[in-house]
Amino acid sequence: QVQLVESGGGLVQAGGSLRLSCAASGIIFSGKTVAWYRQAPGNQREWVALSFRSGNTNYPDSVKGRFTISRDNAENTVYLQMNNLKPEDTAVYYCNLVPKPSSWGQGTQVTVSS
Secondary structure, eight states: OOOEEEEOOOEETTTEEEEEEEEEESSOOOTTTTEEEETTTOOOOEEEEETTSSSOOOOOOOTTTTEEEETTTTTEEEEEEEOOOOGGGGGEEEEEEEESSOOOOOOEEEEEEO
16 A cells, blocks of 8 residues: 655745655655645645656746755655745645556645745
């Protein structure tokens, strides 16, 4: 059974940084494309970072230059480094596989105060 556990969220002031972690059990991230998503209240879930199995990464314009996705294959963990956070980054953050997502984890709350 696949389990994804996100952690590292918290309350931070605008301009601050956070590093999120996504640990997996029941599946190996290596060789798979993984994404970070977020969902703010009243909004649909949106992707914020992609780590392709090729090693390439991609980001939407809203976070490009501020967010960085990385992996530690030995730890079977994917990270999201978020810098220069803005109030509009406030959301619950999730990770999952692409293009066939597994069961969603509980996510981790990120709150950015102005």
